[in-house]
Amino acid sequence: MDMLGATRSSGRLAGLPDSHFIDGGWAAAAAGAMMETCDPGSASPHARFAAGDAEDVARAVDSAARAFPVWSRALPRERGKVLSRAAELVRQDAERLAIAEVLDSGKTLAEARGDVAGAARTFDYYAGAADKNEGRSFPLGENYTSFSVNEPVGVSAHIIPWNYPLSPAARSIAPALAAGCTVVAKPAEQTPMTALILAELLHRAGLPAGACNVVTGTGAAVGAPLAADRRVRHITFTGSTATGIGVMAAAARNVASVTLELGGKSPNIVLADCDIGLAVENVAGAIFENAGQICSAGSRLVIERALHTEFIERLRKRVRALRLGHGLADGIDFGAISSAEHLKKIAGYVEGAKARGVEIVTGGNATVDPATGRGWFFEPTILDGMAWDDPVVQEEIFGPVLVVQPVDDVDEAIAAANCTDLALVAGVFTRDISKALRAAREVDAGQVYVNEYFAGGIETPFGGNRRSGIGREKGLIALASYSKTKSVTIRI
Structure with a gap:
């Protein structure tokens, strides 16, 4: 063997x-x-x-x-x-x-x-x-x-x-x-x-x-x-x-x-003129890779209202297709949470959001490996329509929880991206190079990814600003x- x-x-x-x-x-x-x-x-x-x-x-x-x-x-x-x-x-x-x-x-x-x-x-x-x-x-x-x-x-x-x-x-x-x-x-x-x-x-x-x-x-x-x-x-x-x-x-x-x-509470700015399929894949990968346990995870989706309904529905279907289970099993897309203690922390943030009446698009619960009934897992989760001062917007959850901040235009998107004390990474999805470069200039982050989240490699400097x-x-x-x-x- x-x-x-x-x-x-x-x-x-x-x-x-x-x-x-x-x-x-x-x-x-x-x-x-x-x-x-x-x-x-x-x-x-x-x-x-x-x-x-x-x-x-x-x-x-x-x-x-x-x-x-x-x-x-x-x-x-x-x-x-x-x-x-x-x-x-x-x-x-x-x-x-x-x-x-x-x-x-x-x-x-x-x-x-x-x-x-x-x-x-x-x-x-x-x-x-x-x-x-x-x-x-x-x-x-x-x-x-x-x-x-x-x-x-x-x-x-x-x-x-x-x-x-x-x-x-x-x-x-x-x-x-x-x-x-x-x-x-x-x-x-x-x-x-x-x-x-x-x-x-x-x-x-x-x-x-x-x-x-x-x-x-x-x-x-x-x-x-x-x-x-x-x-x-x-x-x-x-x-x-x-x-x-x-x-x-x-x-x-x-x-x-x-x-x-x-820490990070990194925004993914998705503008109405983006390539929707590309953005959906990248938004999902940015938060659900490694079950969201990434300092630079794209844990906030800042999205123009004109695209909001269609995008969230496509993202919900993409997320529900993720296959959860033990990391060594075949065909698994989504692994475990690192410890029982950390699982409890993630669940606490989501339960608090539920108690405040936040809309749960999908997920929202601790779970187990469906093949064995064991392990520390949390469902990939999307919380929609978030107020900027909500704890799940302001604080790092460090888990598979995406919070959605709808905005009216690129100006409000930049303001939303900068609404936390953390400034590690930001993503921007748009076909308009002027909007992309403006967001890259005005969003406070150590690195900005345009039309590909986690773009770059060992050659590109990495680190945070402010409390990141x-x-x-x-x-x-x-x-x-x-x-x-x-x-x-x-x-x-």
């Missing part, structure tokens, strides 16, 4: 790591404690792993600090070769990584396979960037030579979210290593497996011992001491705005820099987070 068949049969993936990865090898928790990770699709544990604490964090940071002089002084092209080999190893181990991601997170196997392919591409991209982190020269006149060099900041911390365990790990670890930094990563306690596997693959690719360490455990026991360690010079965090504020405060005490990718974050990941600009500029001026 192949790997996928064996996992489907047993509910477990053989050979998953159960220890931290520190100093180039597996390391048990200092206190000997263990935790369970659950399969959201079956609502049952599927593996055990090390429950770390401050002592484990200190060991990992010690290791990263020792490795820093070795890795930072490696020739940039040699760092690039290691990252290129890592990309190939990720591809070779793609099926194991994808299955582990499904069991930890509840997403579909197709989504997980896409995440793995994206992670490999990320390491390819930063392999090519490692020897292009260039300085500049400054024209001070013929009696001076003045130039700058970019130096790695030192030990970097990476606090990884549960909704995309592998993708954010790759998009921050790869540029950090390309710049010459060393890494201590803390995956979410719900989804630790792919970060651990990735660390081992990086070591096999030729990364020196200690250059990438992974410590597993809770945010309080591992994340907090990692963020507070004075030897950590940059923290990359993806997660909620409230937790990000705490991370930023911890970094400030040590005058460390941060990249924060935080600070700094940018992806693209060459990400190297700046892990670099410090030194200027040298010589009198001739």
